[in-house]
Amino acid sequence: MSVATIIEKCRADDRAALIGYLPVGFPSVEGSIAAMKVLVESGVDIIEIGVPYSDPVMDGPVIQDAAVRALAAGVHLTDIFTAAREVSAAGAGALVMTYWNPVLRYGVERFAADLAAAGGAGLITPDLIPDEAGDWIAAADAHGLDKVFLVAPSSTPERLEAVTSQCRGFVYATAVMGVTGARASVGEAADALVSRTREHTDLPVCVGLGVSTGDQAAQVGRYADGVIVGSALVRCLTEADSDEQGLEALGSLARELADGVRRGRS
Amino acid sequence: MTTTSNVPAYGRFGGFGGRYVPEALIPALEQLEEVWRKAVVDPEFVGELERLQRTYTGRPSIITEVPRFAEHCGGARVILKREDLNHTGSHKINNVLGQALLTKRMGKTRVIAETGAGQHGVATATAAALLGLECVVYMGRKDTERQALNVARMRLLGAEVVAVDNGSKTLKDAVNEAFRDWVANVDTTHYVLGTVTGPHPFPEMVRDFHRVIGVEARQQVLDLVGRLPDAVLACVGGGSNAMGIFHRFIDDRSVRLIGFEAGGEGVESGKHAARFSAGIPGVLHGAFTYVMQDEDGQTVESHSVSAGLDYPSVGPEHAHLLESGRAEYRPISDVEAMEAFSLLSRTEGILPAIESAHALAGAMKVGRELGPDAVLLVNLSGRGDKDVHTAAEWFGLIGDDGSPRLPDDDGAKGMGVQQ
Numbered sequence: 001m002s003v004a005t006i007i008e009k010c011r012a013d014d015r016a017a018l019i020g021y022l023p024v025g026f027p028s029v030e031g032s033i034a035a036m037k038v039l040v041e042s043g044v045d046i047i048e049i050g051v052p053y054s055d056p057v058m059d060g061p062v063i064q065d066a067a068v069r070a071l072a073a074g075v076h077l078t079d080i081f082t083a084a085r086e087v088s089a090a091g092a093g094a095l096v097m098t099y100w101n102p103v104l105r106y107g108v109e110r111f112a113a114d115l116a117a118a119g120g121a122g123l124i125t126p127d128l129i130p131d132e133a134g135d136w137i138a139a140a141d142a143h144g145l146d147k148v149f150l151v152a153p154s155s156t157p158e159r160l161e162a163v164t165s166q167c168r169g170f171v172y173a174t175a176v177m178g179v180t181g182a183r184a185s186v187g188e189a190a191d192a193l194v195s196r197t198r199e200h201t202d203l204p205v206c207v208g209l210g211v212s213t214g215d216q217a218a219q220v221g222r223y224a225d226g227v228i229v230g231s232a233l234v235r236c237l238t239e240a241d242s243d244e245q246g247l248e249a250l251g252s253l254a255r256e257l258a259d260g261v262r263r264g265r266s
Numbered sequence: 267m268t269t270t271s272n273v274p275a276y277g278r279f280g281g282f283g284g285r286y287v288p289e290a291l292i293p294a295l296e297q298l299e300e301v302w303r304k305a306v307v308d309p310e311f312v313g314e315l316e317r318l319q320r321t322y323t324g325r326p327s328i329i330t331e332v333p334r335f336a337e338h339c340g341g342a343r344v345i346l347k348r349e350d351l352n353h354t355g356s357h358k359i360n361n362v363l364g365q366a367l368l369t370k371r372m373g374k375t376r377v378i379a380e381t382g383a384g385q386h387g388v389a390t391a392t393a394a395a396l397l398g399l400e401c402v403v404y405m406g407r408k409d410t411e412r413q414a415l416n417v418a419r420m421r422l423l424g425a426e427v428v429a430v431d432n433g434s435k436t437l438k439d440a441v442n443e444a445f446r447d448w449v450a451n452v453d454t455t456h457y458v459l460g461t462v463t464g465p466h467p468f469p470e471m472v473r474d475f476h477r478v479i480g481v482e483a484r485q486q487v488l489d490l491v492g493r494l495p496d497a498v499l500a501c502v503g504g505g506s507n508a509m510g511i512f513h514r515f516i517d518d519r520s521v522r523l524i525g526f527e528a529g530g531e532g533v534e535s536g537k538h539a540a541r542f543s544a545g546i547p548g549v550l551h552g553a554f555t556y557v558m559q560d561e562d563g564q565t566v567e568s569h570s571v572s573a574g575l576d577y578p579s580v581g582p583e584h585a586h587l588l589e590s591g592r593a594e595y596r597p598i599s600d601v602e603a604m605e606a607f608s609l610l611s612r613t614e615g616i617l618p619a620i621e622s623a624h625a626l627a628g629a630m631k632v633g634r635e636l637g638p639d640a641v642l643l644v645n646l647s648g649r650g651d652k653d654v655h656t657a658a659e660w661f662g663l664i665g666d667d668g669s670p671r672l673p674d675d676d677g678a679k680g681m682g683v684q685q
């Protein structure tokens with residue numbers, strides 16, 4: 001099922017959807033799935049299941065660190081299918097966020113088939129632009145999967161048109177020029193980018209990069225259809241003294257963010 | 267590979283190449299391509315680059331025939347293209363001057379670069395000093411240690427050197443860090459990528475800035491021996507010095523093009539950078555090309571005594587030359603490279619970069635295969651000053667504490683060729 005349906009439902013409640021990122025495999029595969037379920041219970045609508053990758057050029061130190069530790073702990077690509085199954089069973093949308101080479105290595109068509117079979121909604125592809133995505137677009141179309149490509153503050157009108165015309169599910173608007181990581185303020189670039197993106201598409205536009213607090217979620221939720229939070233959530237786990245403490249911190253931040261998107265437009 | 271079926275040929279060499287980068291960088295790549303394509307047909311740009319090559323780099327670089335070294339190459343005639351004599355000590359300056367001039371044309375004020383051996387970082391720091399640009403160079407921590415001299419050179423030239431502690435702490439991780447910087451600062455910053463990989467247009471553009479190597483060498487060899495060489499040999503890290511010397515010869519079908527990768531401790535050991543022996547096609551750093559990777563598509567760390575060849579991927583045009591059969595690629599082990607390093611030093615008085623020593627070791631093999639009638643053109647991509655410490659340690663000329671070890675000391679191996 002496309003995550004667009006979930007975002008529509010949130011829109012009907014006059015709020016932005018809350019989308020939370022966690023890498024599979026940190027602190028362990030089971031531990032990461034337990035953490036994803038905590039997010040769902042705490043009011044996160046869509047889980048972005050991250051594939052840890054050796055060379056994450058779009059990620060800042062927090063997510064890099066989690067990826068390194070997940071890989072050292074022995075995570076495998078196929079673990080995301082388990083995570084997708086459990087996340088969708090828990091009632092949230094299960095989108096996978098991955099750099100391109102792991103999918104390429106697995107086989108694009110085979111990956112799409114297995115992801116669809118596991119109940120995954122689709123893919124967010126930070127280093128794959130639609131121009132290079134012919135195989136993925138064909139496979140996603142064949143299996144009814146979401147194709148979430150990114151737009152950036154630097155995107156020209158031509159790029160916005162080219163990218164949004166290939167998206168399904170939503171369009172991922174990166175709030176700032178830079179890598180993932182919490183930032184003191186999300187900035188005006190995001191608001192302007194969302195408006196510019198809407199000139200080219202009726203798809204939901206969700207904003208990510210830098211959001212870490214309930215207030216920021218409320219603020220971004222006023223103009224975006226979805227608020228994406230990554231590093232701030234991941235840090236709850238990487239900086240915890242124990243797994244239990246990590247889940248507690250995670251749940252409390254998720255509730256704060258969920259509250260944020262709910263009061264944003266009131 | 268399947269990915270070639272639906273992809274446009276744009277920015278591709280056969281099925282290889284492309285632009286696998288975050289959307290945020292696409293406008294910068296489009297701008298770069300536009301400015302570059304206009305510049306290379308603009309007499310002012312072409313004239314300025316030629317002037318710098320002549321009066322700053324010292325082009326044309328000479329060729330040197332090396333008969334005493336050639337005795338160890340089956341008696342074949344061996345001719346070196348002396349990129350080591352360029353200002354800053356390697357071929358890297360050819361590309362950097364071109365990109366630095368483009369940086370000015372784009373109105374940008376800051377350049378960043380990745381570096382492995384430090385030669386590309388030194389060249390970039392040099393061009394930045396010359397043209398008044400701010401310069402930050404990313405270098406893996408391991409490489410800052412084994413190429414300490416070049417770290418000091420870059421800092422003396424006014425560049426900031428950032429040691430990268432992620433992953434394997436080598437070139438691959440420096441490239442990741444440079445991309446991260448670029449995404450955040452692309453308004454003011456140009457990424458001077460140092461080899462023929464990365465997203466389009468880098469592979470093609472960097473190749474064209476190095477093409478002068480082969481253009482000069484082809485004529486110089488014709489003038490010296492009256493015919494084309496039988497083979498052109500170069501080491502292949504990312505592949506820029508090799509593409510630079512190969513390109514002019516691609517249509518000369520009688521000339522074999524042979525690239526030498528870092529075989530490290532041997533391809534069987536797994537500790538190497540022999541992408542064409544052990545890699546498979548995939549994506550790394552913006553290009554679809556050969557990548558050393560595990561079954562999950564995670565990049566596998568490379569190993570080599572040579573920092574400049576210690577990289578798990580390779581330029582996409584080389585992947586194409588391999589698959590089309592126009593070029594061949596072979597691994598050279600650390601031991602073979604260091605033997606050639608020693609041999610050229612002792613027989614010809616030329617201290618090569620350890621990277622280039624891989625091509626020299628290749629000449630020893632190919633010369634023995636082809637025999638005394640053969641003419642080999644070898645790209646001596648850089649000089650070995652930066653490698654004196656590594657080589658001195660390798661040959662036991664200094665102790666662990668860096669103090670000199672004299673020949674009668676226990677354990678000093680001297681610098682024998684039998685290493």
Ligand SMILES: Cc1ncc(COP(=O)(O)O)c(C=O)c1O
Pocket residue numbers: 356357382383384385386460461462501502503504505506507508573574575619621622647648649
């Ligand atoms: C002297 C020298 N040769 C070769 C290389 C390898 O790079 P490429 O394969 O791009 O020529 C380097 C890289 O640092 C170098 O310093």
